Amino acid sequence: MAERRPEGGAPRHYHLGLDWGTSTTKLVLRDYSLGSNSAAYVLRPTGTQEGGRYPSAASVHNGLVLLGDAAVGRRGTTEYSLKAKAETPQLFGTRVPGAIRLTYEALATLYLAHIMKLALDVSDVLARGAGQRPRMGVTLGIPTERGWKKTPLAPVFLRMARTAYDIGVRRGIDPQGCSEQEAEEMLRVERPHDSRTDTADYEQWLRPELGAAMLWAFRSPAIAPGLYSCVDIGAWTVNTSYFRIRHDHLDGEYRDKGGLSFFGGACSPPGMNEVCTRLANVLRVVDPTELRGREDALLDTSRERLIEPAVKKMFDVWRVGFGHAYQKEQIQERWRELRVFAIGGGSKVRAVRERFRQFPVEHWPAPKEAPVLGPPKDLYEVPSGGVPSRTQLRGDHAFLHVAYGLSVRHGDFPPFHLSDAVSTLTRRDTVAPDSRRRNVRCRCGSLTIPGSDRCRDCE
Ligand SMILES: Nc1ncnc2c1ncn2[C@@H]1O[C@H](COP(=O)(O)OP(=O)(O)OP(=O)(O)O)[C@@H](O)[C@H]1O
Ligand SMILES: [Mg+2]
Missing domain, CATH: 3.30.420.40 (ATPase, nucleotide binding domain)
Incomplete structure (x- = not known):
């Protein structure tokens, strides 16, 4: 858990697309130093399953924090759907079973720090292969359909992303196997800017999963x-x-x-x-x-x-x-x-x-x-030994779309906007606002538009 020492060489820029899934986490690291030949790599840390899926498991076991692969199999204390707990803020702030003080949010933050450190290690190897030192940014996916101001998860996800980045990237610490006390020290970060969060902060750190997933189709040659x-x-x-x-x-x-x-x-x-x-x-x-x-x-x-x-x-x-x-x-x-x-x-x-x-x-x-969405042209397996060989992505890629769409920095993502204007569903009400009128038909047989007895084409 030693802190990272600054190293020499020019910086080489990477961006991590972190698709923290409820069951497994998917990771795509983009090398931004290649200009228009930018390449993205699917990361497969030890313990990754078929499809590039690293377990999202985490637990506090005998006073030690166990994350990802190390937490798998310890049934009883291991959390296998940690992300879903964020839906209930009162629960997310409470103590994890098996822990003395750590909350679900703290454990989730440590998990994200662990992931970021794993990705930083890969970028370190890749950059050093080119005689450079890595600089890594991160975008974390967030499950939302609403604009930032109406997304209750946004401040929580932003807080976790920033704190995890402080631990895993700035300080280069992997919390894997640390004690609860060490974890608490890591998590104690001064952050005066928390109170002044604005849209730009959210956009820099977070991207809605549903938006991120579009990029694969946009870039896939088959589409x-x-x-x-x-x-x-x-x-x-x-x-x-x-x-x-x-x-x-x-x-x-x-x-x-x-x-x-x-x-x-x-x-x-x-x-x-x-x-x-x-x-x-x-x-x-x-x-x-x-x-x-x-x-x-x-x-x-x-x-x-x-x-x-x-x-x-x-x-x-x-x-x-x-x-x-x-x-x-x-x-x-x-x-x-x-x-x-x-x-x-x-x-x-x-x-x-x-x-x-x-x-x-x-x-x-x-x-x-x-049509079957083949992989985008810029997505590869991680080159071995830092050699920038271009091995095309292998195997199942049905899980990687979101991580791929997160690996692109905010300014480089095609613009899209979530709407605050339309009424959005609540967690309990999953029926379309339109569904009560879904059988209202125009004289031509098509569905009518809201507020009219005609369809759009007959208006
Ligand atoms: N062949 C399969 N391989 C992997 N997962 C499968 C398969 N069949 C069904 N599943 C289910 O799909 C879910 C995993 O899918 P996925 O990785 O897309 O979810 P996630 O990203 O972890 O969750 P979320 O996006 O909701 O946070 C699990 O609930 C798993 O039980
Ligand atoms: Mg998912």
Whole structure:
């Protein structure tokens, strides 16, 4: 746990996309020193599972803080859905079972510091291979569909990201295996600017997961311009976005895929945790997290019925997202070209994936499936020994979209805005604002627009 000493050499700039998932964490490190040839690497610390997934587990065991891979298997004290606890602020500030004083928020911060230090070590090796020293920035994903001012998680996530950065990057400490007392000392950081947080701070440190996931499609050579929806079905939340990849003129030059128009989206529980809980009830398994990754195999036709309420709620999140998007693009005809791609753990489960083959509004023609999203051209495996060889990404990449979209610094991300103007769903109300009127039809048979008895095309 020695603090980092300053080293010589010119700085080499990296940016870490930190997709802290409820079940596993996905990491993409972008090397910014290569200019227009910028390359991003999927990080796979020891203990990473197939698909680039590092366990989001953490525990306090016998007075020691155990993080990630080291915490796996210690059932009883290990937290396997730490991120989901942030939803309840009163709980997040309370003591973790097994700890004397550390709270859930403190443990989550230490976990993020551990991750950042692991990434810093990789950037250290890469930079030193080029005779330089690393400078690493970080963007942390946040599950939200709202603007910063209306996102209750934003101040909490910002506080965790900054403190973790202080520990893991500025001071270069990995809290893995430290005592509670050492942890408390690490977490004691002076931060006068906390009280003056503004939008720029949030944008520099955080990016909504649903926004980040769009970038992969934008950059993937397999994806043509058009209207898309991405559905990311995670362990805790469903994140969904509706957007158009469009042509544009950049610096006077025509680009087929020059811009990204974000229409709207939604983010809410439930995710696959609820599917696991329902399955655990029938299988009489005490800890539902033991079933993670086995859902597809466990779901025969009779059990599919049991998870249907959970799947319906996931579909409702998608529908709420559509309600938001439709307010910006009200010509129904345009939605006929919608293409959908599902990512995240839920996309591996047939009974869940299939639900997203229907249009989010009843009786509208089914959307098309997006072509298989091949990896973007700038995403690689980490070069071994600091040699900048370009080994294309291998294996499953259904989990990496968000981390890839977070690896781009704020100023380099195509602009998009979350809307504060539209009514947003509450955690309890996952039904689209539009859904009460979903059967109100225009004389041509299309869905009417809000406040009218005609569809947009007949108005
Ligand atoms: N084949 C699979 N591989 C991995 N996860 C799977 C698979 N099948 C189902 N799952 C479920 O998907 C979830 C993991 O997906 P993912 O990694 O996208 O979630 P997360 O990013 O950890 O969560 P969130 O985005 O909600 O914070 C787990 O709940 C797991 O049980
Ligand atoms: Mg996720």
